[in-house]
Amino acid sequence: KAGVTQTPRYLIKTRGQQVTLSCSPISGHRSVSWYQQTPGQGLQFLFEYFSETQRNKGNFPGRFSGRQFSNSRSEMNVSTLELGDSALYLCASSREQGDTQYFGPGTRLTVL
Amino acid sequence: GEDVEQSLFLSVREGDSSVINCTYTDSSSTYLYWYKQEPGAGLQLLTYIFSNMDMKQDQRLTVLLNKKDKHLSLRIADTQTGDSAIYFCAEYAGNNRKLIWGLGTSLGVNP
Numbered sequence: 001k002a003g004v005t006q007t008p009r010y011l012i013k014t015r016g017q018q019v020t021l022s023c024s025p026i027s028g029h030r031s032v033s034w035y036q037q038t039p040g041q042g043l044q045f046l047f048e049y050f051s052e053t054q055r056n057k058g059n060f061p062g063r064f065s066g067r068q069f070s071n072s073r074s075e076m077n078v079s080t081l082e083l084g085d086s087a088l089y090l091c092a093s094s095r096e097q098g099d100t101q102y103f104g105p106g107t108r109l110t111v112l
Numbered sequence: 113g114e115d116v117e118q119s120l121f122l123s124v125r126e127g128d129s130s131v132i133n134c135t136y137t138d139s140s141s142t143y144l145y146w147y148k149q150e151p152g153a154g155l156q157l158l159t160y161i162f163s164n165m166d167m168k169q170d171q172r173l174t175v176l177l178n179k180k181d182k183h184l185s186l187r188i189a190d191t192q193t194g195d196s197a198i199y200f201c202a203e204y205a206g207n208n209r210k211l212i213w214g215l216g217t218s219l220g221v222n223p
Contacts, residue, residue, distance in 0.1 A: 004154075033211075042215040043200065056210050090154055098209055100145070103154040 001027060004093050004104035012110045018079040021107045025072050025093030031055075032074040033101060034066060037088040046089075049074055050097045078109075086111045114138045114205050118214035125222050130188040132217045134201030137182060141203040144177065146186045149198045149216070158186070158199075188219075196221045 005024045013019050025032050033056075034046040045058035049068035066076040072093075078085055088108050092101035115137045124130045136144070142163050147155040161168045161175045161184070168175045174187040188195055198216040205212050 006154075043213045045210060045213075048210065056208075092155075098204060098206075100143070100157065100160060101211065102157060103147075105154040108152075 004091060004102055006089075006091050006104040006107050008107060009105065010108045010110075012112065013081050014112050015081055015083060017081050018077060019081060019109060020075055020077045021089055021091075021109075023074045023076075023091030023093075023104060025074070025091075026102055029093035029095050029102075030072050031094045031097045031099065032068055032072065033092045033094070034074070034076050035090040035092065036060075037090055037106070038086075043090070046076065048097065055097055081111045083111050085109065114203075114208070114212045116201055116203055116212050116214040118199075118201050118217045120215065121218050121220070123220040123222060124191050126191060126193060128191055130191045130195065130219055130221075132186045132188075132199050132201075132219065134184040134186075134214055135182055136184065136201075136203045136212070138203055138205045138212065139182070140206045142206050143204040144175075144184050145200075145202040145204070145211070146173075146175065147200040147202065149200065151197075155200060191219075191221050193221045193223060195219060 031050040033048040036044045048056040052068045063079045068074045088106045090106045092103045094101045145160040146158040172189045176185045200216045201214040202211045
């Protein structure tokens with residue numbers, strides 16, 4: 001079974017731009033969670049989607065948004081990028097909400 | 113509130129055992145997890161333990177859970193240089209239905 005895939009793997013943007021990251025979960029998994037990882041803050045939970053609905057949300061500003069499609073694929077969007085948004089963005093999928101999470105390789109976003 | 117704490121660094125010699133410790137606060141935790149992250153990579157699920165278990169062994173990995181003290185440990189036997197990575201402890205907080213993460217323990221293995 002293929003694992004969680006994330007595209008793109010690397011991204012360079014400038015301040016003020018917006019970005020969309022994509023995540024394809026493991027086949028049969030219906031829940032997708034997103035995390036931001038930075039050296040200083042560790043792993044920070046962004047949001048979780050299940051059956052196309054946001055079920056849980058972390059403490060991030062409204063510039064961070066996401067959605068999930070009927071095939072369980074998910075995207076997250078960050079608008080008006082700031083330097084502090086530079087991070088590794090990780091996506092994890094699970095069969096159901098609350099089940100064991102399996103991670104993708106991440107998207108490394110650099111904001112200049 | 114919910115919190116998971118881990119020591120930030122651990123250094124061992126190749127061939128020795130490594131013990132990585134974690135404490136958590138949520139008494140409603142159902143599952144506790146250990147993940148491994150190598151440089152530049154995502155998180156790899158190593159093992160997990162259900163909260164009604166005391167111990168789980170999987171090849172070189174042994175997980176011990178002391179529910180009374182809310183203490184979780186991961187023992188890696190015969191540690192190899194390939195085990196050098198960051199190890200994350202996480203608890204599933206049933207009340208809020210989300211994973212609570214520690215900051216990770218960076219394991220260095222000296223030849």
